[in-house]
Amino acid sequence: xxxxxxxxxxxxxxxxxxxxxxxxxxxxxxxxxxxxxxxxxxxxxxxxxxxxxxxxxxxxxxxxxxxxxxxxxxxxxxxxxxxxxxxxxxxxxxxxxxxxxxxxxxxxxxxxxxx
Amino acid sequence: xxxxxxxxxxxxxxxxxxxxxxxxxxxxxxxxxxxxxxxxxxxxxxxxxxxxxxxxxxxxxxxxxxxxxxxxxxxxxxxxxxxxxxxxxxxxxxxxxxxxxxxxxxxxxxxxxxxxxxxxxxxxxxxxxxxxxxxxxxxxxxxxxxxxxxxxxxxxxxxxxxxxxxxxxxxxxxxxxxxxxxxxxxxxxxxxxxxxxxxxxxxxxxxxxxxxxxxxxxxxxxxxxxxxxxxxxxxxxxxxxxxxxxxxxxxxxxxxxxxxxxxxxxxxxxxxxxxxxxxxxxxxxxxxxxxxxxxxxxxxxxxxxxxxxxxxxxxxxxxxxxxxxxxxxxxxxxxxxxxxxxxxxxxxxxxxxxxxxxxxxxxxxxxxxxxxxxxxxxxxxxxxxxxxxxxxxxxxxxxxxxxxxxxx
Numbered sequence: 001x002x003x004x005x006x007x008x009x010x011x012x013x014x015x016x017x018x019x020x021x022x023x024x025x026x027x028x029x030x031x032x033x034x035x036x037x038x039x040x041x042x043x044x045x046x047x048x049x050x051x052x053x054x055x056x057x058x059x060x061x062x063x064x065x066x067x068x069x070x071x072x073x074x075x076x077x078x079x080x081x082x083x084x085x086x087x088x089x090x091x092x093x094x095x096x097x098x099x100x101x102x103x104x105x106x107x108x109x110x111x112x113x114x115x
Numbered sequence: 116x117x118x119x120x121x122x123x124x125x126x127x128x129x130x131x132x133x134x135x136x137x138x139x140x141x142x143x144x145x146x147x148x149x150x151x152x153x154x155x156x157x158x159x160x161x162x163x164x165x166x167x168x169x170x171x172x173x174x175x176x177x178x179x180x181x182x183x184x185x186x187x188x189x190x191x192x193x194x195x196x197x198x199x200x201x202x203x204x205x206x207x208x209x210x211x212x213x214x215x216x217x218x219x220x221x222x223x224x225x226x227x228x229x230x231x232x233x234x235x236x237x238x239x240x241x242x243x244x245x246x247x248x249x250x251x252x253x254x255x256x257x258x259x260x261x262x263x264x265x266x267x268x269x270x271x272x273x274x275x276x277x278x279x280x281x282x283x284x285x286x287x288x289x290x291x292x293x294x295x296x297x298x299x300x301x302x303x304x305x306x307x308x309x310x311x312x313x314x315x316x317x318x319x320x321x322x323x324x325x326x327x328x329x330x331x332x333x334x335x336x337x338x339x340x341x342x343x344x345x346x347x348x349x350x351x352x353x354x355x356x357x358x359x360x361x362x363x364x365x366x367x368x369x370x371x372x373x374x375x376x377x378x379x380x381x382x383x384x385x386x387x388x389x390x391x392x393x394x395x396x397x398x399x400x401x402x403x404x405x406x407x408x409x410x411x412x413x414x415x416x417x418x419x420x421x422x423x424x425x426x427x428x429x430x431x432x433x434x435x436x437x438x439x440x441x442x443x444x445x446x447x448x449x450x451x452x453x454x455x456x457x458x459x460x461x462x463x464x465x466x467x468x469x470x471x472x473x474x475x476x477x478x479x480x481x482x483x484x485x486x487x488x489x490x491x492x493x494x495x496x497x498x499x500x501x502x503x504x505x506x507x508x509x510x511x512x513x514x515x516x517x518x519x520x521x522x523x
Binding site for chain 1: 331452
């Protein structure tokens, strides 16, 4: 595992890096599907109090020119975006009455860390 | 305040009637065989964007699952966009195996025959050992291609009976001028579903389902107290095509993380109900009623392309039938490029919301297809705001009837 160090105001979130700093949206989706609701809620609720601060912080960084710590913070935020509907919409990891996401994977992926 | 309550769209088109629609054409293989010839071999079909062939030598390969066809699209040295069947004229292998790239010649990986960007056969290894080799008759077979607003369309007829401009007609003019070129951040999803292609297109052309099917997800973004049933702002039927205008809920209060995404990346929010969020001057006929609660227009380009145009992003679905009862389906989204890391989060939020809502939309389709095949539903009863679906039925039948008239 490479360095899992976040900017110092966000050290509390480092425990989530091994599970949620992933390489693309298909991996994030799979991780969401393979987690329990409790696990997702724990990630969401420990991130939520810091999310606004994290976004204000990252507003000062140009995509494509991120230092390692900020890149890692963005990776976690991208997973927060993936997990959010499970909490804010469904109350379960999967879409309720939804098509299996494994049947509809991303083909073209946005890059995570550059435009 | 939305003007969505008093409209009666269907009555403006008395020729379409108001009665039930028979469901045979949504599952029967014999009708599907006619649709292939009458519609998919004759209509202009979306194949890509000009950004994919930005410079001479840039190319991409578009597969057309309906016909197992592989179309090679490139920009020539003179700057023209050309399309070819991706078929080597020696033994029929694909000339180009990559899905995209840049080159000066296309070289078949079987025996090394090569073709220039104009499709002409320029290289034949050990050519002396062939008999009467006439290179001029061995160019890559050309496919009709034209461009509208940066969207590349192909047509599989040898000489199309309408130009692309004629084919698109008023729908093309209505959407011209939308800043499609700003959607540089491209993502896509692909899959297969056991549904009829028309049922799938139709499922995205009404909003009557929104407060029910999407009750846990986007219902509140779209349906406020002024529009509890997802009524449309406008339905525009023009030529082969149709367009609906969808209202949002101006009173919507985003949920916590979603709200942060909208705040830090306003242009990327697809369901915020804010209408035009990024200061674009949109063409007059997008959101034609100029309703402030407008979220997006959904333009269906007959037969199989749905283009959603909103204030901050646009996205499309393209649905390729594989038989009467299943399809290959692509959703492709075009976002403004994120400048900051915070905006990248907003993009991801938009993508995830859109994908999850679409997973809700599409889970009905296989159940419907089984009901159609078992004939436990023999007629569709359409709501006034499901007029676009009724129009699709009529348009499909018109194309098939015209084809049958021309080819006895």
